[in-house]
Ligand code: BF8
């Protein structure tokens with residue numbers, strides 16, 4: 001392979017490719033290079049390596065031939081006797097524990113902040129506060145928002161540690177789903193309890209039945225999706241505002257030559273909200289000018305980017321695999337980070353340029369970075385210190401600067417509530433028109449495409465090809481996380497994309513309503529918005545009485561994080577067919593994989609699948625959607641869609 005081909009294989013994004021080339025010239029080692037230099041351990045990759053005790057690590061090999069005898073199988077065990085099944089299931093649910101913990105610790109932090117500021121902070125979404133108060137039985141009467149918020153905050157906090165019964169938000173799910181969870185004994189208690197139980201059951205010598213282990217994984221994942229993550233989204237919306245559609249820009253071209261560039265990277269919106277507010281302080285702006293900059297240019301990275309574009313229109317610099325590349329521009333004066341998906345290589349790369357890396361969370365320090373701690377009592381002060389650090393660093397920029405020109409428009413901020421308004425109209429907010437357009441076949445179904453980038457596959461390629469294939473086939477796509485950002489860089493999140501890329505039916509609905517065929521719903525904790533949207537579709541009627549009846553599917557074509565596994569598992573547990581790309585972490589055990597891919601469908605109506613080819617994966621999703629249409633008896637409607645003038649007029653009156 002020539003050097004040129006190798007480079008172009010790493011990403012499909014022109015801005016990224018330009019900087020991957022620059023990194024070669026600058027002798028900077030990137031995740032793309034490390035992925036080439038270090039192949040995954042073949043036993044670990046399939047889930048068969050156990051290091052849960054000091055007798056291991058035990059690397060249980062794959063069966064030699066297809067026809068393994070029971071005697072041969074008995075020999076393939078860890079020292080304690082653990083089978084490949086037990087080991088793969090243990091590893092899998094420990095991934096769920098890690099992912100669910102990340103989302104839920106984020107949610108817990110938001111709940112604590114919520115309580116701390118409830119006394120004095122101006123609540124941005126009063127309606128949502130009152131709705132949650134009603135749902136949780138908090139007295140409203142003539143109490144002030146702040147009084148109500150204190151009670152809501154306390155209830156939210158208690159949910160994380162709930163030791164008995166079921167988490168409160170479970171009641172939001174369709175009734176049939178709730179009953180199914182109870183029958184399968186996976187209706188969860190608080191996330192803390194469920195994660196502790198995963199860690200206990202996967203300890204050496206405890207739960208050694210892979211089905212029972214996977215059941216606990218399901219239970220914890222539900223506590224993440226319908227608990228920790230949903231609480232995070234709800235409280236963030238109440239505090240900082242429920243997103244509404246906003247026009248923004250994306251890609252590394254949003255960095256500016258003549259302004260102080262400060263990238264905000266990570267996940268928790270407190271940090272970003274404060275920095276956005278502090279950057280408007282006249283004294284801070286003056287300071288920037290005194291150093292020769294025209295202003296302060298904030299840009300987001302990873303899920304923090306999704307949070308601040310939705311609420312403030314702050315541009316997105318890029319997704320997970322662009323974090324190192326941002327530094328390679330030489331134009332980033334500081335990158336401030338909090339938690340999750342932050343590469344430890346950043347301070348090293350920053351040394352080749354002038355960039356300062358600033359950590360802010362007591363939970364996440366990186367050797368070589370500056371630490372400016374953020375806590376809710378001095379958040380504004382810390383935010384200003386971060387911005388001042390970036391400003392002071394601006395004059396130290398070297399000459400080796402290259403800012404790619406690529407930047408694209410996108411519309412972000414489609415919360416579950418705004419989909420309701422947009423599709424239903426101001427006076428009768430509902431999912432009715434969406435359901436009707438699914439029933440009449442203009443929209444074939446809905447797909448949630450979410451998740452990460454993975455350095456073992458070309459950056460953004462699978463996201464973009466999968467999403468294009470889906471919308472071409474009239475499937476409305478809803479997205480979060482790095483996947484949303486990938487589609488945005490391909491120009492799929494603007495209304496004009498409908499005519500260009502979507503099938504005729506989907507395009508006609510998008511054009512009438514004025515929405516893109518691919519909707520940006522937010523960050524990874526905001527996958528809970530997808531659960532809410534799916535539930536709203538069920539409740540609106542005509543598409544069955546459970547999420548598993550909907551013509552819908554999910555995917556994470558470039559996943560890498562444990563969070564993605566937890567998300568995928570709660571989608572599956574909620575009744576959604578969910579396909580992952582790149583790699584699958586249980587292939588070392590046929591039994592475990594079959595259980596997740598097949599038996600789960602009988603148990604939960606949703607199941608996992610693995611397909612690294614994004615087009616084939618999209619086709620699997622479409623086939624599933626068609627299967628559901630058939631079961632609902634609406635497959636015929638789709639065949640009849642011929643767009644005569646009368647139908648177009650009827651559509652316009654929706
Ligand atoms: O939570 S999609 S790479 S940034 S894990 Fe990380 Fe994956 Fe991106 Fe946000 Ni989500």
Ligand code: SF4
Nearest residue numbers: 050053056058078080
């Ligand atoms: Fe090996 Fe069993 Fe210990 Fe795992 S728990 S490392 S399989 S001995």
